[in-house]
Amino acid sequence: MNCDEARPLVDASVDRELSAADEWRVREHLAGCAQCRRVAEDAQAISRVIRSVPYHRAPAGLAARIAAALPATDVEPETASSSPASAARGASGWREWLRSWRPRGAVATGSGYRGAEGSGGPRAATLAWFGCAVLVLCALAVTATLQMRRPAAEVAFVDDLVSSHVRAQISGRDIDVISTDRHTVKPWFNGRIDYAPPVFDLAQQGFALAGGRLDYVGRERVAVLVYHYRKHVIDVYVFPPGSNGPAVSGGAPPRASEGYALLRWEAAGMTLWAVTDAGADALDGLRAALDARLAAGASEAAGG
Structure with a gap:
């Protein structure tokens, strides 16, 4: 793909309107073309500004x-x-x-009209x-x-989350440390982030640990745990203690965005966001399995 072919697709790429094949071709071109990459960065900046503009409600007496x-x-x-x-x-x-x-x-009657010609x-x-x-x-x-009513900042954060998941799948670099052993995956994050994500292999519950990676969401570096559910990939983004995830309001988070299921919950003092194309039921099952393992671990620690 040359510049003349890539330029018309940049805006569609920023808006996530391209097919997986076209998105891969555009990203491959941008990786080797500084001029087109600047165009793409400008388009992304404009898109972020538009999404961050607050919504102004019309005055109550306007109508x-x-x-x-x-x-x-x-x-x-x-x-x-x-x-x-x-x-x-x-x-x-x-x-x-x-x-x-x-x-x-x-x-005229108390309840309407009667005797009208041809009712x-x-x-x-x-x-x-x-x-x-x-x-x-x-x-x-x-x-x-x-x-x-959904704040623009929350919409932007969810968009970044889904984009991160899709980008990882398209690039083929969705895992930095490949292992099913939690004792290999968890130590890998040491020194790369300042918190330790809860890592468990849930293969017996149908969610096999595949590894982990580092990613950026909402300008924050976060740990991502990668699970395989049947033929689907589930990314679990682990935000550090005290963080609700950037730009997330106090209301109920969305359950789906652009065809991808999302789930947000608190565990081990951290905020977890899970994204997948497998459906909301799969995320509910993953949450139940992970919460059960955390509860079992807490009981063992208390008993010991």
């Missing part, structure tokens, strides 16, 4: 002020439904019409359609609000 500013109108239903220009005059006219309208020939008709159909549209818009607004 009321907009509705009050719309011109009032006494448009008849027939005119409003037949003329697009009249229908666009304002929401206040629709509200007045809805309050004053009743089916032709109907008599349905175009007016009733229009009103029903309008009500459905309002409900759909309300549902969309609620969904959008819930999504926007």
Whole structure:
């Protein structure tokens, strides 16, 4: 791949929109091209800035002020439904019409109208359609609000976490120390980080220890334990004591991102984040197995 082929794919690579094959080709080119690498770094910097911008909620009275500013109108239903220009005059006219309208020939009762000519008709159909549209818009607004409540920093951290996992799998360098022996993997981290991650081989529970590596997430150097579950890889990122993982809010962490399952929990005084494409059930099983081993180890230490 040359520069002309790589440049158009840089933005897609930053946004994780490339296939595994194209991502590998782009990264291979960037490794040997300083000019394209600077372009990629600039794109990554812009992406981080955009994701870190705080979300500003609209003032509480904004909707009321907009509705009050719309011109009032006494448009008849027939005119409003037949003329697009009249229908666009304002929401206040629709509200007045809805309050004053009743089916032709109907008599008001405590629960509605009775005796309307042809109980349905175009007016009733229009009103029903309008009500459905309002409900759909309300549902969309609620969904959008819930999504926007996730802090931008948390979104950026989860993105970095998933990117680290994917990058390791694509590069083929997902393990720095290859061993199923915890007494080999755990000492390997000595001197490379200032804490000792809890390392156990959980092969009997279906999660075989494959090794470990060092990685950077949220500009923090962390230990990563690599487990194999069937034909899947599970990366367990171990953050040091007192760390909740960079930029993580107090709310419930996401369970999935971009097709990858995630799980966050506390163990041995540390914060663990697990990422895999095997599904959430696999992460729940890994957590249960690891917590059981930690509990057994604590009991043995207390008994000894």
